[in-house]
Amino acid sequence: MTEPNGPLHKTPLFELHQTLGAKMVGFAGYDMPIQFEGVKAEHLWTRESCGLFDVSHMGPCFLTLAGGPRNDPDAHIEIAKLIEMLVPSDIQGLKPGQARLTVLLNDEGGILDDLIITRPAEGDEQGRLYIVVNGAMKAQDWDIMREKLSPHAELERADDRILIAVQGPKAEAVISDHFPKAAELGFMEGQRMFLNDAPVMVSRCGYTGEDGYELLLPSDGVAFVAELLADERVKPIGLGARDSLRLEAGLCLYGHDMDASRTPVEASLTWVIQKNRRERADFPGAEIILDQIANGAPVKRVGIQPLDRAPAREGTEIFVGDEKVGEITSGGFGPTTETPVAMGYVAREHAKAGTELTLMVRGKPRAAKVAKLPFVPHNYKR
Template sequence: MMSEVPSENAEIEDEVIDTEAPLPLDAWHRARGARMVAFAGYAMPIQYEGIMAEHLWTREQAGLFDVSHMGQVLFTGEGAAQALEVMLPGEIQALKAGQMRYSLLLNEEGGILDDLMITRRADDLYMVVNGATKYDDIGTFRDELPDAVTINFLEDQALIALQGPKAVDALARIVPGVEALFFMQAAGFAWHETPLWISRSGYTGEDGFEISVPADAVVALVEAIAAQPEVKPIGLGARDSLRLEAGLPLYGHDLDENANPVIADLTFAIQKRRRAEGGFHGAETILHQLAEGAPSKRVGLTVAGRMPVREGAKLYQGDALVGTVTSGGFAPSVNAPIAMGYVTVNLAIAGTALEAEVRGKRVPVTVASMPFIPHRYHRKGAAK
């Protein structure tokens, strides 16, 4: 699932004492020594023992993340999938029960309002949207979808993620049957009579799960999961460095209304039928750029030396301004600083040498293919 974090991975904000809307696990985090920061109207745990250690633990074992700030929404009613395809460029109508898809909420010009996950269930479509944009997203859906489509915001559901190569071992002890899911599949389960909706997905590049659980049961569930020897609670600081290494964009930083799916290098989210038929917001521009190319493109960047290159740094080729960094920081698994940003399309070729301006100095950077480390999703049919 798409990710949100309160800050770049090495910059920790001041501790938050109060919040208007504490999340269900707020006291649980604080009892475990989490450093809490303000984000999207909530207090969120950014770290427990330290970002580096938490990042590496998730890559090697299993990390437990609280993502309850994100929005969970149900769509029901005749023609819901067809109506959503006006706003999303993905193939929604063909989804079968238990299948999920990454997609994008577009404005009328094709700019990205949010990135999201949508899943076909037996009687509805289940969507997870970013926490900072969830109320705007719901307002957009209510304005644009026909009256026949009912929108239900699941305010009483918490959402947690368990990520890492040993996530399946830990979760299967508690919820038998989850091991049968493959990447981008989801199903309903029960834990001590508590209904759970579990998908095999996540936003770290690792195998893992996202679990929707009634808010009044989430403390008991995370206690059971955290008691497994492979599992440690992980803050959103490590979630940021993990998703950056995995080459995954962060809404509000790497994605916004100024980028469309072609510029953002997310054309995989536009399936074959949608490319042939169009019919979604901004289709004329997006399909033209698919065929003829876009003026700029999101790329990965490796950084010479040890100085991190962070969001907002300008990118140059000689004296020419050619792009901007949108995410950056130290990558623990790579053991070097890395970044992501936008450059003019003629320079969006792996190996292109550029410079980033950091504190008045030029730092050599090189356009790189993403992800920076291989994804390790549990895909159906993949070689073992």
């Protein structure tokens, strides 16, 4: 991923990271913690207890009908119809408080970004959507929304605030100590709650495969984050473990496992396109995408299991016999599985689980096979 030129931005938690001894790196234009205690230890702690991630580099925002949100339910349909011009998912059908992962598409059906869209919970004004886009893509995404949806909708950036992810089997117990209603949320549900009279968006979702939450806090909420970290169940987790956790969970990283050259079908994300949107065929690139759903895509994102201890990194070529059939897009070592794990694209005819592959790792052929995703079962609160 190309880093922008110029000085790195700092999240509101930057000084706290330094106090905790974080090793910092540039990521998506921000100075971010790559690790604290060590990637393996942080990864395993998140699987066993509760990890806290600073994800304030992401692109939280609110898309609101021009003129402001309203109390009538038709306002949701109006704002949903607008955003559906850009994404292939059913946003009109979201229930109050429901969130949905979707993708922003170009006219060829290529993925410009992945994002989560949440409808306000029951009792809150409608005609407003809470949207979180990827940090590296937020300028592009927001420009598209403003260009395509103006003057019917207005975009309010919220990337000056603190966005944290609290993930792991003890996350519910930790967060419900501060937000009791958080325990009532199911997976991919969100609700506005309050911390010292300040609104906080609490969403039950995450990027690790574990149960957990994302919290959009005021920019002056550093003391609350420090309070969470003072809990013996919670440790700070860096980007290194965030990446190994999401890879074991079979989750895509934009710019690696999907990009503008890949359709949702090729990226094995066909499930983000609900039946009614397929029937309406009114989203960008619909003709190409629906043809791939009906007749198959030329390539497919799959899990790849190396059969020895050598990790296969991004860019590793994949062969069947003497024929190159694909390339690794994400790869590393899985601390939970205690094996190398990877994802990549292979030609459709070689995408079946169990297919034997050869990976060219540092110029040496290594045995591998197509594996079912995820490598570690998801533990979401259903």
